[in-house]
Amino acid sequence: MNAVLIIAKKELQSYFDSLIAYIMLVLFLGFSGFFTWLYGSDIFMVGQATLQSFFSIAYWTLFFFTPALTMRLLAEEKKTGTIEMLLTKAVSDRQVVLGKFLSALMLVMIALAFTLPYVITLSKLGNIDAGEVICGYGGLVLMSAAYISIGLYASSLTNNQIVAFLLALSIGLFFHIIFDVLASSFTGIPAQVFSTLSLSNHFESMSRGVVDSRDLIYFISIVFMGLFLSELSLTKRNLN
Amino acid sequence: MNIQIENLSKQYGYQKAVDHISFEVRPGEVLGFLGPNGAGKSTTMKMITGYLSIGEGDVRLGGKSVREYGDDLKRHIGYLPENNPLYLDMPVIDYLEFCAALQGVHSSDIGKRVREMVRVCGLNAEKHKKIGELSKGYRQRVGLAQAMIHDPEVLVLDEPTTGLDPNQIVEIRKLIRELGKEKTVVLSTHILPEVEATCDRILIINKGKIVADGSAESLRKQATGQEIIKLRIEDASPDAIMQELRRLQNIDTVELVDKTMNRFEVQSASGKSSRREIFQLCVQKGWVLSELIPIETRLEDIFRNLTTN
Structure with missing residues (x-):
């Protein structure tokens, strides 16, 4: 088995062993279920067979949950020193980063898989647009991947989990909302730059069912950037 | 697989942790690495195992430079880091299986290797516990087991007997001697009688420089x-x-x-x-x-x- 998969499997296992996975699943499903079906601008209020309300609530819940998943990935290993044991095994720094990234992404995908009953329920209530649903889920996965890679980078910078969490959240906040706000308060080229950088713009167009190669490139480049920087800061290790 | 260290140096800021040291260890030899705290023992070991990048000079394992073939060479090294870091929330068996898989042990051999290590390191009574529940001595055994799980040609052990009781120390020393007959072993320690009991050769390092190199007898003579x-x-x-x-x-x-x-x-x-x-x-x-x-x-x-x- 490839080293990336071995590490991903072990990390996923430890999410479930340490109850993080169960807490995250319960909270995510609780929040998104409550706001999708029961409260606020829920599906019955909108009165259309669309998962828009779920996508917009998941956009926020995942934003808060991914830093909680990624904060321990590297920071804990650095704190306990196990990183030395891990990196002197027959694995490269890149494989460690990819394995950890994959484990968090798999957990998010498991959480999203539990919301598939929403789709089934809704398809019984009316005609849903399959393309829109697939794009929406794809957008959520891509967004989570972007935030996981940012979180992983934050976790690689420190050996304190709380610092990693807050750092990931504050970097994420720029993409999530601040760039969007800046875009609307500027004009001309700065406005264009900020609106390109804003994650919400890209996510919105995907969740409406529009697949644009620019959106895909945007998400994938954030992921690459995050993973690249994580690997870089892992390689620059020093004796503690 | 021999270890050749050529003019190895490492600098942290203004401080030279390792200062142009050269030595060679052959298969069938147990080298004891001695020195006061902060002399550069651990830094040298970390460079041999590829955890730290090499400052100046080179480390060769079986003629291959760690600079170029670092990731391939790690497969041939068994390493017990200082302070023996372990995943405390993992059961012993799972942990050993994880290490074996990472070190490229074939999936059909993993079970056999893990059983072998549990037997050799005397972990049978504790094998289903989580590592965090073990005493210090047993954790040390788990550390040794993970270092040897893939039957490596080179063993680098940073203070292998800390935390063990006298009976265990005797056993582990015997084990190291046994391993040292075929493999290349480098171990560091503060316990001087241990060096005499286990090592063929002693290397004393101080402030990053080698100050003595030879068997216990020849050092005495000098x-x-x-x-x-x-x-x-x-x-x-x-x-x-x-x-x-x-x-x-x-x-x-x-x-x-x-x-x-x-x-x-x-x-x-x-x-x-x-x-x-x-x-x-x-x-x-x-x-x-x-x-x-x-x-x-x-x-x-x-x-x-x-x-x-």
Whole structure:
């Protein structure tokens, strides 16, 4: 088995062993279920067979949950020193980063898989647009991947989990909302730059069912950037 | 697979942790790495195992440079890091299986290797517990088991016997000796008798530089220019014996240690032995030489000499 998969499997296992996975699943499903079906601008209020309300609530819940998943990935290993044991095994720094990234992404995908009953329920209530649903889920996965890679980078910078969490959240906040706000308060080229950088713009167009190669490139480049920087800061290790 | 270290250096800021050291370790050799805290032992080991990047110089394993083939070479190294970091929330068996898989042990052999390690390291009673529930000695055994799980050709052990009880220490030393017959072993320790018990060769390092290299015996020879002997001579007054001893050519100093028992401590002139002269003196005078004990310089003294000042 490839080293990336071995590490991903072990990390996923430890999410479930340490109850993080169960807490995250319960909270995510609780929040998104409550706001999708029961409260606020829920599906019955909108009165259309669309998962828009779920996508917009998941956009926020995942934003808060991914830093909680990624904060321990590297920071804990650095704190306990196990990183030395891990990196002197027959694995490269890149494989460690990819394995950890994959484990968090798999957990998010498991959480999203539990919301598939929403789709089934809704398809019984009316005609849903399959393309829109697939794009929406794809957008959520891509967004989570972007935030996981940012979180992983934050976790690689420190050996304190709380610092990693807050750092990931504050970097994420720029993409999530601040760039969007800046875009609307500027004009001309700065406005264009900020609106390109804003994650919400890209996510919105995907969740409406529009697949644009620019959106895909945007998400994938954030992921690459995050993973690249994580690997870089892992390689620059020093004796503690 | 041999280890060749060529002009290895590493610098942290202004401080040189390792300063141009070179040595070689061959298969079938156990090298003991000694030095005071902060001498650069761990840094050197971390560079051999590929955890830290090499500052200057090179480390070669089986002729291949760690700089170029680092990730491939890690497969051939078993490493027990300082302080033995472990995943405390993992059960022992799961942890060993994880390590075996990472080290590229074929999936059909993993079970066999894990059972073998559990047996060799005496983990049978504790194998289903989480590592966090184990005592320090058992954790140390888990650390050793993970280092040896893939049957590596090179073993690098940073203080392998800390936290073990005396029985376990004897067992682990025996195990290291056994492994050292075929493999290349480098171990660091603060316990000097341990080096004598397990190592073929001793390397003492101080402030990043090698200050001594050789077997325990050859280090002793280097360190003791002068032979020291404890004597007990009967049938004469201590003063008379002192006087006669002082006349002997090869004797440098004589000291009366115990008046009532007629015990003396004699230091020979450098490079010479006075044992025969003493014996003949006693025969000539008709004294009884009831004790003659050569004093070996202790490794502790050699170590202290080389690493202070």
